[in-house]
Amino acid sequence: MMGVFHILKVAALAACAIAAPVEERKSGKGPKSFLTEVGNSTWVLGNEIWNVTQGRQYANKLWYKGKDRVGQAVGHYVSYNGAASDLNWTSAAIFDSGSSWINVKFTAKEGDFHWVIHDDLAGAYQYFVNHALPRLGEFRTLWRLDNTSFPNGHTDVKDGVLPPVEEYATATNVQDETWQTADGTFLTKYDWSSFIRTQTFYGVYGDEVGSWYINPGKDYYNGNHLKEELMIHRESKTGDAVQLNMIHGTHYLASASDDFADGKTWGPWLWYLNDGSKDDASQRWEEEDKSWPYEWFNDTGYQSRGSISGRFVLSDGRPASGAAVFLGDSNSNISTADQGRDYYYTVYADNGGNFKIDNVRAGTYGLYAWSNGGSIADVATSFVKNDVVIIQNEENSIKTLNWTVTDTKSRIFQIGSFDHVTDGFALSGPTPFEHARISKCPANLTYTIGASNTSDWCFGQSALGTWSINFNLSSIPSSAAGAKLTASLAGFSGGSSANILLNEVKVGNITTNSALLVSSQDTYRGATRAGEWRLLEFPVAGGLLKEGNNRVDIKVTSSTQWRGWLWDSIVLEWV
Secondary structure (H helix, E strand, O other), rough: HHHHHHHHHHHHHHHHHHHHHHHHHHHOOOOEEOOOOOOOOOOEOOOOOOEEEEEOOEEEEEEEEOEEOOOOOOEEEEEOOOOOOOOOOEEEEEEEEOEEEEEEEEEEEOEEEEEEEEEEOOOEEEEEOOOOOOOEOOOEEEEEOOOOOOOOEOOOOOEEEOOOHHHHHHOOEEEEOOOOOOOOOEEHHHEEEHHHHOOOOEEEOOOEEEEEEOOOOOOOOOOOOOOOEEEEEEOOOOEEEEEEEEEEEOOOOOOEEEEOOOOOEEEEEEEEEEEHHHHHHHHHHHHHHHOOOOOOOOOOOOOOEEEEEEEEEEEOEOOOOOOOOEEOOOOOOOOOOOOOOOOOOOEEEEOOOOOEEEEEEEEEEEEEEEOHHHHHHOOOOOOEEEOOOOOOOOOEEEEEEEOOOOOOHHHHEEEOOOOOOOOOOOOOOOEEEEEOOOHHHOOEEEEEOOOOOHHOOEEEEOOOOOEEEEEEOOOOOOOOEEEEEEEEEEEEEOOOOOEEEEOEEEEEEEOOHHHHHHHOOHHHHHHHOOOOOOEEEEEEEOOOOOOEEEEEEEEEOOOOOEEEEEEEEEEEEEE
């Protein structure tokens, strides 16, 4: 009874709080949007379209279209390192305002979370300013909403009904947030993951309402083009519809953990409410994308922007057509996937190897590039240029960037393109996330150079068995001292290991006992297209190769269910 009484009391106080701005509006003073403290570290904020009741940790009420859209769910909160640390708000105040908007700042010891509320906007712009976050891997804001109002989910690669919570009750838990049903299928939140930099709008929705995140500026995200994240899901224990905003995430990475400077800012992004229309959310995305970077955001670092352009030319004279281009940390020994302390920009070169990145925050960066397949699918090397300076309101133009590549004339065979993804291999599509799809790849496989197709090679390897590559050599070059075997992995989850043999002699291995192969969280969380890319190179002694028939074997010697590696490409070449 005390709990019910307390809820009714807060609701009554909230109703009183909402009335004050209305009276102020009638008198012609100030914006309609409001923040009011109602006691016991509880505040009400919003406008005439919606309002939220915010406590020390959780915004446990969201009034919109005549109903509370949180209900028995948890609500809105900000946290880091998973659910280990939810931020506690010690105060709230109107930080700034205009004739038709307010900027509400909630303060915690780690930093400040802002809601920019416009009188006529269903939703709010949000951003976070760091002051004392610890070193972390995961940092997020999120909504956990009423499952009746929001039964469906949407990302750029998946749309449909979120699994009802009742289905989890009769299923068997087989790993982290993954259950197997009686018919053998799986329920897992990770099937609702996606590539974070390709998002337009995503969220949860129903027949009456939709709650969406729209992040037009993605420079505050960690990671490169292929950074994947969990976006939405059904909370298995409570049934909450979960809308995640993983502004620094690690769900599919190996070692993304960062320290942040005081003042590091994530956002602004738009949290947007509507009647559940995806078409309307898409239109709103287009409007926000055109407006980014936001002129209204009064922050010197955010507004201090320039651009960079250039052209990549390979050392063999070809343009680096379609290359992936990444602007990240300068002089770093961290992979582009794991970089995350500052701000990051991604683009792809055009057919001529030209690229341009606009609206880059002023600062010093590292410029990286690698093959994205296509006409440069044979390029295994990457490009790095450090100490690239971006000056506010200036274009840093680099006419030609020379990219050293190896001579492909020495190549004996190549299976798959160097593009950091599993595209083209069996079972790599149609969707990039599906739990246990790797178990559908065969334990034993034979691929014959010159006769087999790329689609005969499976996207991932995990089960005990041997994948063999048969190839014929008509002659041995007199100039060749030996050979090199390159295993390019689009992802790797530790738990399975393999030996690589050439004509029954071991030349290498794929195992977690290597600094290059720290386990990432990709195959066992259902990633089928990409995870964290690795490049393994193994020398082959002269004399191992012979004229006539030869064979490379990738022999899995130990296996853990759903753990293994995603294939990008495998190459053998003379050296």
